Amino acid sequence: MRTLLALVLVALAGCGDQHEQEMKSAASWSSTALAVARYWLQGDLPDTYAKRVLQKASEELAKGPLPDASEPVNQMIEAIGKRDQQAMRRLIAELQAQ
Amino acid sequence: MKNIDLVRDVLDTQVLDREQRPLGKVDGIALELREGSPPRVAYLEVDGVTAWRRLGERYARWAAKLARHWQREGHPFRFTWRQVRDFGIDIEIDVDAERAAPFDLEHWLREKLIRRIPGGR
Amino acid sequence: MKKILGIALGIVTSIGGFLDVGSIATSAQAGAAFGYSLLWAVLLGTICVIFLVEMSGRFSIVSGHTIVDAIRKRFGFAGFIVPFAASLLVNLLVLASELGGICVALQLLTGIRFQVWAIPVALAVWLLLWLGTFDVVEDGTALLGLVTLCFLVAVFTLGPEPRELAAGFVPRLPGEEHAHYLFLAVSIIGATIAPYLFLFYSSGAIEDKWDKSYITPNRYIATLGMSFGAIISMAVIVVAALALKPEGIRVEEYEQAALMLVPAFGRWGFYLFVASLAIACFGAALELSLASAYSVSQAFGWNWGEDLEPRSAARFSSAYTIFIALAALIVLSGLNPMKLTLFSMAITAVILPLTALPFLVLMNDARYMGEHVNSHFSNIVVLLIVLLAAILAVVAIPLEIIGSK
Numbered sequence: 372m373r374t375l376l377a378l379v380l381v382a383l384a385g386c387g388d389q390h391e392q393e394m395k396s397a398a399s400w401s402s403t404a405l406a407v408a409r410y411w412l413q414g415d416l417p418d419t420y421a422k423r424v425l426q427k428a429s430e431e432l433a434k435g436p437l438p439d440a441s442e443p444v445n446q447m448i449e450a451i452g453k454r455d456q457q458a459m460r461r462l463i464a465e466l467q468a469q
Numbered sequence: 470m471k472n473i474d475l476v477r478d479v480l481d482t483q484v485l486d487r488e489q490r491p492l493g494k495v496d497g498i499a500l501e502l503r504e505g506s507p508p509r510v511a512y513l514e515v516d517g518v519t520a521w522r523r524l525g526e527r528y529a530r531w532a533a534k535l536a537r538h539w540q541r542e543g544h545p546f547r548f549t550w551r552q553v554r555d556f557g558i559d560i561e562i563d564v565d566a567e568r569a570a571p572f573d574l575e576h577w578l579r580e581k582l583i584r585r586i587p588g589g590r
Numbered sequence: 591m592k593k594i595l596g597i598a599l600g601i602v603t604s605i606g607g608f609l610d611v612g613s614i615a616t617s618a619q620a621g622a623a624f625g626y627s628l629l630w631a632v633l634l635g636t637i638c639v640i641f642l643v644e645m646s647g648r649f650s651i652v653s654g655h656t657i658v659d660a661i662r663k664r665f666g667f668a669g670f671i672v673p674f675a676a677s678l679l680v681n682l683l684v685l686a687s688e689l690g691g692i693c694v695a696l697q698l699l700t701g702i703r704f705q706v707w708a709i710p711v712a713l714a715v716w717l718l719l720w721l722g723t724f725d726v727v728e729d730g731t732a733l734l735g736l737v738t739l740c741f742l743v744a745v746f747t748l749g750p751e752p753r754e755l756a757a758g759f760v761p762r763l764p765g766e767e768h769a770h771y772l773f774l775a776v777s778i779i780g781a782t783i784a785p786y787l788f789l790f791y792s793s794g795a796i797e798d799k800w801d802k803s804y805i806t807p808n809r810y811i812a813t814l815g816m817s818f819g820a821i822i823s824m825a826v827i828v829v830a831a832l833a834l835k836p837e838g839i840r841v842e843e844y845e846q847a848a849l850m851l852v853p854a855f856g857r858w859g860f861y862l863f864v865a866s867l868a869i870a871c872f873g874a875a876l877e878l879s880l881a882s883a884y885s886v887s888q889a890f891g892w893n894w895g896e897d898l899e900p901r902s903a904a905r906f907s908s909a910y911t912i913f914i915a916l917a918a919l920i921v922l923s924g925l926n927p928m929k930l931t932l933f934s935m936a937i938t939a940v941i942l943p944l945t946a947l948p949f950l951v952l953m954n955d956a957r958y959m960g961e962h963v964n965s966h967f968s969n970i971v972v973l974l975i976v977l978l979a980a981i982l983a984v985v986a987i988p989l990e991i992i993g994s995k
Contacts, residue, residue, distance in 0.1 A: 392993070395840065402838035403846050410849065415857050419701040424845045431842075481663045483891050494662065494891035517890065520667045558654055566893075575892070578904035586720075586900075 390436070397435040401466060404428040404444045408463050412456055422448050440469050473556075475510070483559040484515055484548075486566035493546070493571040495560065496520035513560075515571050516545035539577035543570030597807045603732040604643075604815020605822065610874035611691030612684065612781030612938075613823045614867060615931040618847040620774045621830025622840050623767070626750075626758030629824055631775040633759055635782025636820035638975040641968050642946065644812035645953050646788040650795035651804055653958040657792045658888040660958060661948050673944040674889060678882060680941055681786055683934040685878045685913065686920035689715070690927035691871035694844045695864045705924050712918035715875045719910055723897050724797050727880070731873030738870055740862045741825035744854035748832040755828065769989035776983045777932050780939035782823065783979070785946070790881040793888070797895060805962070829854070843928055875914075883910035936990070939983035946976045 404425055411421045425448045432441040443466045450458040473479060475498055484492040497514035518536055522529035536544075546569055548562050555561040566572055620628040646657060653660060662670045692711045693704035718727060764771050791812075800808070833850040834841065841847045844867070851859030883906050887894035892905045900907035921927070950972060953964040 396842065398838055399840035399842065399846075403849070406837050406839060406849055410852050413856070415852050416860055420698055420845075420848070420860060423698075423701050424848075427843060427845055476666070481666055483659060483663075491891055491893045496667070515891070520890075523666075523668050524671065571891075575904050578908050579901055582904055582907065583901060 393435050394437075397432055397437040397440070400428040400431045400435075401437065401440050401469070404432075404440075404447065405463060405466055408447055408459055408466075411451060412459055412463075418451055422451050425451070437469065440466060443469070479513070479560070484513075485559050485561045486564050486569070487554065487561070488566070489561065490566045492562070492564065492566045492569060494520070497523075497545075499547075510550055512547040512549050514545045514547050515569075519545055536574075539574045541570070541573055544573075546570040593803075593807055597810050599729065599732075600807070600811035601815040601818065602736070603728055604811065605732070605735070605818040607732055607735060607787075607873050607877060608816065608819020609735065609738045609822050609826075609866070609870040610781070610784075611688050611867070611871045611927075611931050612777070612784065612935045614691070614826060614847070614870065615841075615844075615928060616774060616777045616781045616935055617823050617826035618830045618834075618841045618850065619932070620778060621827040621832075621850075622834040622846075624764055624771060624774070625831040625835055626755055626828065627762060627764060628771070628775055628778060629755070629758035629827055630761045631778040632782060632820055632823050632827065634975060635779040635979075636816055636823075638779075638972060638979075639783045639787065640813050640816045641972050642783065642788045642949070643791050643816055644809055645949070645964065645968065645972075646792040647795050647800070647808035647812060648805060648962055649949075649953060649959065650792045651800050651802060651808065652960055652962045654796075655958065656796055656884070656888045657789055657949055657952070658885045659891075660952050662889055664952055664955065664958075665948060670889070670948070673941075673948065674885070676941050677785055677945050678885065680934065680938055681878060681882045681885075682913065682916055682920070683930065684784070684786070684938065685875060685882070685917040686925075687927065687931040687934050688871045688875040688878060689914075689917050690921045690925075690930060691844075692868050692875065693921055694927050695868035695871070698844065698848050698860075698864050698867075704927060705922055708918050708921040712914050712921075715872065715879065716911060716914045718876060719879060719914075720900055720907070724794070724895070727876050728794070731869070731876060734869045735873050737862070738822050738866045740851065740855070740866060741822055741829055744829045744833075744851055744859075745825045747854040748829065750828055750832060758827075769986065769993045772982060772986040773932075773936065773990035776939045776979060776986045777935035779975075779979045780935040780937070780942070780983070782820070783942060783976075784938060785942065786878050786881040788949075789885060789945075790877050793881070793884040793894075797897065826850075841928075879910040879914050882913050883907070933987075936983055936987050939979045940987070941980075942976050943980045946972060 407416065407421050407424050407428075410416045425444050429441040429444040429448070432438065432444060443462045447459060447462050450462060480495055480498055482495050484495060486492045493515035495513050496516050497519035499511045499514065500508040501511035502508050518529050518532045521532040548564065552562045552564060553560055554563050617632070620631070649660070650656060655663075658674075689708065689711055690704065693707035696702070696707045696711070697704040795804070795808070829850050830841065830847070833853045834846070839846050839849065848860055848863045851863045853859070855862055884894055886892075886909045887903075887906045893903050894906040895903060898906070920930075950964070950969060952958055954969065956963055
């Protein structure tokens with residue numbers, strides 16, 4: 372009986388963490404986008420892959436508690452397509468501010 | 470006089486043919502009951518359906534339905550102790566695996582494999 | 591001299607074959623989320639697998655049986671069928687994860703969705719088994735698998751703090767996210783002690799016709815091979831901890847893990863990751879398919895052997911063919927490869943006792959092992975670790991499911 376109660380309590384505690392989990396995930400995807408942008412600027416990542424990860428990051432951010440962050444990420448994808456390094460640098464600063 | 474534990478040493482033991490090729494496992498043992506004498510081993514069976522029957526009749530029926538696709542005559546395959554040439558880790562019997570009933574599935578699959586897929590040689 | 595070469599090859603085979611999708615996914619997640627603090631899980635799993643692999647070699651050498659063959663004989667058809675079916679099912683999930691890993695690597699490289707690659711990849715794996723021999727399969731993938739040494743090189747390039755590193759070998763609950771930590775610990779152990787590893791090893795010993803002169807070489811191969819392999823797993827954790835965690839990047843998808851070698855190798859980093867993922871998974875897929883076909887054939891007494899042409903071992907060859915096909919279907923279904931991998935590893939930990947305990951009984955049965963039965967020490971080590979892993983898994987899996995919903 373007590374084990375059951377303990378399990379239920381832990382489960383409830385898990386539910387409370389829900390929002391925290393989403394924040395962590397959003398922060399992680401935002402950091403991912405920043406890292407991808409930086410590495411791409413250094414010439415360390417192929418365009419195909421960089422665009423794909425940013426696409427994924429944008430989708431995940433749009434779903435979560437920081438939907439506004441997905442907009443600069445979308446623009447990052449365009450910047451890669453146009454090989455616009457200056458725009459990328461600007462977008463990095465923009466995303467970091469969020 | 471050496472005693473053999475039928476369940477421990479015979480049942481589920483690997484059966485090899487006269488060329489030491491795997492034939493199957495001892496899936497079942499049949500005892501012959503005799504009036505006034507102790508029972509003796511009538512024959513040993515190598516047949517998938519027999520093995521599944523040990524779990525329950527229902528499984529045996531499913532196995533049999535499936536096996537009907539490839540099983541020809543000679544099922545269930547049985548051999549007597551007289552055909553046993555060597556008995557140890559495996560049981561070696563004086564039979565040719567390629568011609569024995571348990572290989573029906575092997576032959577059936579070879580037909581389908583050779584016919585359809587190159588490189589099977 | 592030949593023995594020494596044989597030992598060296600055996601060790602190389604074990605190193606190259608150690609890393610697979612399970613180790614990569616769990617180690618990457620662990621390093622990114624918790625830094626070094628899950629290194630102990632790899633160590634624990636490795637100790638257990640060294641014992642199990644050595645036992646499995648010793649068993650085949652001394653008894654002349656493979657493990658599956660002997661388990662059926664010792665416990666009877668009815669007694670062995672449930673653990674057997676369970677392990678086949680888990681093998682299927684893990685194979686699907688491995689195939690998924692190769693497909694994801696190709697997706698990372700080309701941008702083409704992973705499901706599209708499912709059939710070509712499955713075909714490639716199948717073709718190699720259909721046309722190849724045991725040695726070609728084993729040695730070829732092992733040598734290629736050495737590319738995963740890049741993770742070790744990356745560790746030296748990034749230069750972790752030795753004292754912080756050492757702290758990771760002491761189990762300690764982190765400040766938060768206990769459920770996830772436990773789940774990852776369990777998944778790491780499941781990824782490390784994959785049962786197919788030691789079942790495959792036992793069949794390999796028979797395929798290679800090991801006799802009693804191999805008892806000592808077997809010990810070296812098991813210990814050194816698994817240890818070196820584990821070091822690479824740990825290297826993945828460390829690299830993730832140094833390359834991803836400080837950036838705040840968690841590994842929820844493979845796309846994020848692919849970044850981890852960039853700080854160490856620059857432009858090459860991405861390609862090395864993709865190559866490591868693809869090759870490690872390919873090797874594991876081959877082993878897993880063979881291991882499953884071995885299991886089925888040995889359970890039913892069919893003729894088996896990778897060196898046999900498919901025509902001579904039609905049931906054996908059909909078994910791995912069907913297996914690969916089913917796994918490909920799972921990948922095609924579009925199930926998230928990362929999630930599939932993590933849960934397969936955790937489930938592996940749950941059913942570990944079902945495979946390991948009957949095996950332990952065999953290792954202590956003098957009728958099979960003669961004077962080479964297990965020492966009390968070996969029994970206790972394996973028993974403790976396996977039961978610990980299973981109990982943790984039973985607790986951690988529901989918590990993880992609840993936590994992520």
